[in-house]
Amino acid sequence: MLTIAGLAVSYQGLHALAEVSLEVGDGEFVTIVGPNGAGKTTLLKAISGTAPAEAGRVAYRGRDLGALRPSERAALGIAHVPEGRRVFPSLTVMENLELGSYRRAARAGRAQALDEVLGLFPILRERHRQLAGSLSGGEQQMLALGRGLMARPDLLLLDEPSQGLGPRIVEQIFETVDRIRRERRLTILLVEQRVVEALELCDHGYVLETGRVVLAGRREALLADARVQRAYLGA
Amino acid sequence: MASRGRGWLAIVAVVAVGVALTLLVQERYHHRVLTLVFLWAAMGLAWNIISGYAGQISFGHQVFFGIGAYVTVLLVVKAGLTPWIGMGVAVAVAVLAAVLIGMPTFRLAGIYFGLATLAYPLIFRIVMDWLGYQEVAIPMKREQPGWFMQFNEPRSFDLLALGVLAATLVLSRVIETSRLGYRLRAIKENEQAAEAMGVDSFRCKMAAYMLSAAPAAVVGAVYIHAILFIVTPEAVFGLLVISQTLVVCLVGGSGTLWGPLVGAALMVPVSEILDTTVGDRLPGIQGVVYGAALMLIMLGAPEGLYWRVRHAFRARGGGEATRLAIVAPPAEDGAAAVPTETVLLEVRGVSKAFIGLQALSDISFDVREREILGVIGPNGAGKTTLFNVLNGFLVPDRGEVRFLGQAVTGLRPSALCRRGIGRTFQVPRTFQHLTVLENVMVGAFVRVGPVHVAASTARSALAKVGLADRADALPTGLTTLDLRLMELARCLATAPRLVLLDEPLAGLSGDGVAVMISVIRGVRTRGVTVVIIEHTMQALLRLADRLIVLDQGRRLAAGAPGQVTQDPAVIEAYLGKRWLARMAAR
Numbered sequence: 001m002l003t004i005a006g007l008a009v010s011y012q013g014l015h016a017l018a019e020v021s022l023e024v025g026d027g028e029f030v031t032i033v034g035p036n037g038a039g040k041t042t043l044l045k046a047i048s049g050t051a052p053a054e055a056g057r058v059a060y061r062g063r064d065l066g067a068l069r070p071s072e073r074a075a076l077g078i079a080h081v082p083e084g085r086r087v088f089p090s091l092t093v094m095e096n097l098e099l100g101s102y103r104r105a106a107r108a109g110r111a112q113a114l115d116e117v118l119g120l121f122p123i124l125r126e127r128h129r130q131l132a133g134s135l136s137g138g139e140q141q142m143l144a145l146g147r148g149l150m151a152r153p154d155l156l157l158l159d160e161p162s163q164g165l166g167p168r169i170v171e172q173i174f175e176t177v178d179r180i181r182r183e184r185r186l187t188i189l190l191v192e193q194r195v196v197e198a199l200e201l202c203d204h205g206y207v208l209e210t211g212r213v214v215l216a217g218r219r220e221a222l223l224a225d226a227r228v229q230r231a232y233l234g235a
Numbered sequence: 236m237a238s239r240g241r242g243w244l245a246i247v248a249v250v251a252v253g254v255a256l257t258l259l260v261q262e263r264y265h266h267r268v269l270t271l272v273f274l275w276a277a278m279g280l281a282w283n284i285i286s287g288y289a290g291q292i293s294f295g296h297q298v299f300f301g302i303g304a305y306v307t308v309l310l311v312v313k314a315g316l317t318p319w320i321g322m323g324v325a326v327a328v329a330v331l332a333a334v335l336i337g338m339p340t341f342r343l344a345g346i347y348f349g350l351a352t353l354a355y356p357l358i359f360r361i362v363m364d365w366l367g368y369q370e371v372a373i374p375m376k377r378e379q380p381g382w383f384m385q386f387n388e389p390r391s392f393d394l395l396a397l398g399v400l401a402a403t404l405v406l407s408r409v410i411e412t413s414r415l416g417y418r419l420r421a422i423k424e425n426e427q428a429a430e431a432m433g434v435d436s437f438r439c440k441m442a443a444y445m446l447s448a449a450p451a452a453v454v455g456a457v458y459i460h461a462i463l464f465i466v467t468p469e470a471v472f473g474l475l476v477i478s479q480t481l482v483v484c485l486v487g488g489s490g491t492l493w494g495p496l497v498g499a500a501l502m503v504p505v506s507e508i509l510d511t512t513v514g515d516r517l518p519g520i521q522g523v524v525y526g527a528a529l530m531l532i533m534l535g536a537p538e539g540l541y542w543r544v545r546h547a548f549r550a551r552g553g554g555e556a557t558r559l560a561i562v563a564p565p566a567e568d569g570a571a572a573v574p575t576e577t578v579l580l581e582v583r584g585v586s587k588a589f590i591g592l593q594a595l596s597d598i599s600f601d602v603r604e605r606e607i608l609g610v611i612g613p614n615g616a617g618k619t620t621l622f623n624v625l626n627g628f629l630v631p632d633r634g635e636v637r638f639l640g641q642a643v644t645g646l647r648p649s650a651l652c653r654r655g656i657g658r659t660f661q662v663p664r665t666f667q668h669l670t671v672l673e674n675v676m677v678g679a680f681v682r683v684g685p686v687h688v689a690a691s692t693a694r695s696a697l698a699k700v701g702l703a704d705r706a707d708a709l710p711t712g713l714t715t716l717d718l719r720l721m722e723l724a725r726c727l728a729t730a731p732r733l734v735l736l737d738e739p740l741a742g743l744s745g746d747g748v749a750v751m752i753s754v755i756r757g758v759r760t761r762g763v764t765v766v767i768i769e770h771t772m773q774a775l776l777r778l779a780d781r782l783i784v785l786d787q788g789r790r791l792a793a794g795a796p797g798q799v800t801q802d803p804a805v806i807e808a809y810l811g812k813r814w815l816a817r818m819a820a821r
Contacts, residue, residue, distance in 0.1 A: 014712050035744040037714030083742070084662065134592075136615025164661065164741045166613045166770050168811035193744050231745065 001026045001187050007056035009042050016042040018211040029181055031190045031198045034208035040191040041083055044157045048080035049073045075103055079153035083160050085144040089133025093124055096132050100150025117146040138169035158190045199223050250401045257393040266389035270461050272503045273396035277403040278454045279483035279495025284447035287489035289440055290423025295352035297476035299329040299448040303455030304471045308371050318384045322456045329452035333444045341440050360468040371466045384460040392461040403450040407492035414680050419443055421677040424666035433652035433681030433729055486532050488539020497540050574606035579764050585634030594620040596788045607765045609779035613809050616785040618768045622735045626658045627651040657731035661738045663718040665710040671721050672706040678728035696728040700754050716747040736767040740774055748774050
């Protein structure tokens with residue numbers, strides 16, 4: 001579904017990504033882990049089009065995304081839930097969700113999408129008239145996720161949904177992500193610092209370091225890999 | 236920033252070029268253009284002090300220009316006082332006006348400040364009309380032309396205007412390279428972070444406003460004598476004055492002393508040439524051409540020509556390579572790593588409500604010296620609100636905070652920082668256009684005045700967190716770990732007794748967490764007390780001596796980490812049963 005080949009991105013002369021290649025199959029759950037500055041966030045931005053690629057190719061359903069703007073990529077069914085939540089703080093919860101279904105293909109199914117999202121996150125129904133900025137961190141993360149789902153995407157890019165959240169909320173978020181995947185057959189690309197939880201969810205995983213893929217494999221293989229164990233699992 | 240010597244040399248070079256042009260130019264009209272270039276450059280520089288450096292956009296700066304003109308001319312008319320002395324009086328009046336205007340107006344932030352400044356020139360126009368000063372002409376003083384600034388020789392006006400420009404350049408340069416300059420830039424980038432680092436933003440903004448009023452008044456006084464000869468409210472308090480000032484700064488670039496100079500050197504001759512060439516044949520067309528030229532420049536260099544050229548040079552210099560290795564954290568020795576019995580901070584019955592939400596209810600606890608106290612609880616429990624009360628961003632509705640035995644409830648963040656309370660933020664709040672070193676220097680200025688001393692304090696703070704090799708980088712190129720380390724270094728540079736760390740591990744990977752833990756332990760080893768909000772429980776359990784748990788604004792539990800994590804109420808509200816199972820499995 002998504003094929004990335006030789007992707008390179010630089011910021012002000014700093015190489016954030018150097019020749020990254022990876023594949024995500026239809027309906028697959030892929031997790032990307034790695035230390036700070038490895039380029040994980042940049043990779044998601046390059047897919048959604050908010051960071052310009054310097055070299056390489058990003059193809060979605062066989063179509064080269066290179067020339068497309070972020071809004072055009074979103075219209076193809078790619079939803080990006082960015083790091084740090086980025087909800088629209090001075091809009092209400094409901095307005096945030098409605099903006100999620102701005103995409104033409106999603107407008108028709110808005111009511112149904114709304115039902116589904118509010119079913120996944122009942123707390124958002126309770127708070128639908130509240131300003132998004134007044135929600136707690138966990139609720140904002142749910143809203144960001146819900147806003148992404150309102151676009152009825154085929155590919156969901158999740159950037160560190162657990163950041164800054166308490167342990168119980170983190171469990172809840174991961175459970176919901178798992179449920180979305182099982183119920184909606186969504187393709188998901190997840191970037192995470194919580195390595196164990198994130199790898200346990202995935203089919204395939206990649207380890208990114210200083211802008212390169214240093215390790216890739218199926219879930220069981222990665223969790224059992226001695227290097228992963230040593231570097232990330234504290235074993 | 237260019238080295239110190241080079242900056243002064245450049246100013247000397249500008250003055251030399253100005254003198255050379257004055258001597259070279261022959262025609263009277265060309266002298267007039269030259270005088271105008273110097274005066275508008277100086278006026279742009281005056282505006283740049285408050286709006287460029289401090290970021291407080293003033294749309295009413297012509298109020299000081301007008302005060303300069305009116306006060307000087309009225310003193311000539313009414314008292315026969317020479318404008319050379321009258322200008323001094325005008326400067327004093329303008330600075331006083333800046334204080335009176337600033338007092339109420341600096342309570343407004345951002346665009347609201349700018350909009351409010353629009354009102355003052357309007358008020359002055361009405362007052363001048365009402366006083367009957369619709370038209371005040373400078374009386375001719377043929378017997379003492381020099382004493383009354385009524386030169387026959389146009390070169391004299393060139394040199395006078397150049398003198399005003401040179402003085403304003405020197406003033407700008409002194410501000411740029413001083414403690415005030417760093418503080419103003421910090422306020423422009425992030426006023427809250429600057430306050431938390433001990434910058435009294437109100438006083439700094441006021442100082443900048445007063446310093447920018449003075450040259451504007453001088454320019455107004457000289458402009459009247461060199462160009463207008465008759466003062467009217469429209470001519471000196473009108474919109475044309477501020478729009479010319481803004482054009483000069485926007486075209487050249489603001490926040491640097493070279494921007495207004497470049498802008499004036501380009502736009503003033505363009506506008507004059509248009510007036511005399513096409514304007515003669517098609518009246519009004521000059522405004523259209525001028526506007527088009529302005530739009531072209533804005534499209535090509537939206538941040539101003541100076542910055543455009545500078546960035547182009549920077550980019551050609553090439554970037555740096557990615558930093559590969561994470562710097563080894565400094566070694567710690569266990570000697571001082573034990574809490575003492577002294578109570579450093581007492582929190583007593585603190586409550587804080589927002590509209591419809593009780594964020595904190597009746598919170599009490601002590602922090603002992605050299606302790607690492609962890610604050611945990613679900614999102615929205617009031618942890619950050621608690622920090623905002625402790626460092627002065629918020630005033631509690633009820634309750635008291637005592638630091639080192641003294642009541643500090645309700646003090647400003649900058650005052651609390653000076654007393655020794657430092658903090659970092661959940662999302663790092665950096666000064667984006669300052670280098671890493673300059674960011675940390677802003678913290679150091681709380682204790683030291685001279686720039687070079689602050690720089691060395693900042694370097695040693697950077698070394699303490701292992702970030703010495705990034706001193707000259709800009710924050711935009713930094714990883715999350717480096718940003719958090721930089722913020723901690725900035726906080727340490729204020730020489731705090733107590734640091735409040737708001738989720739310092741958020742967004743860090745496993746090895747980043749290890750570095751940060753080691754650095755935080757190092758902070759405590761040096762005798763600094765730490766209060767830390769964190770969700771990364773494994774890390775916090777390794778770090779904290781004691782935990783306090785908040786839930787829905789209340790204190791749910793407090794005690795040793797082992798005991799708190801077994802508390803059924805804490806598991807129910809925050810940790811979750813699965814977390815406990817995971818911990819047991821390790």
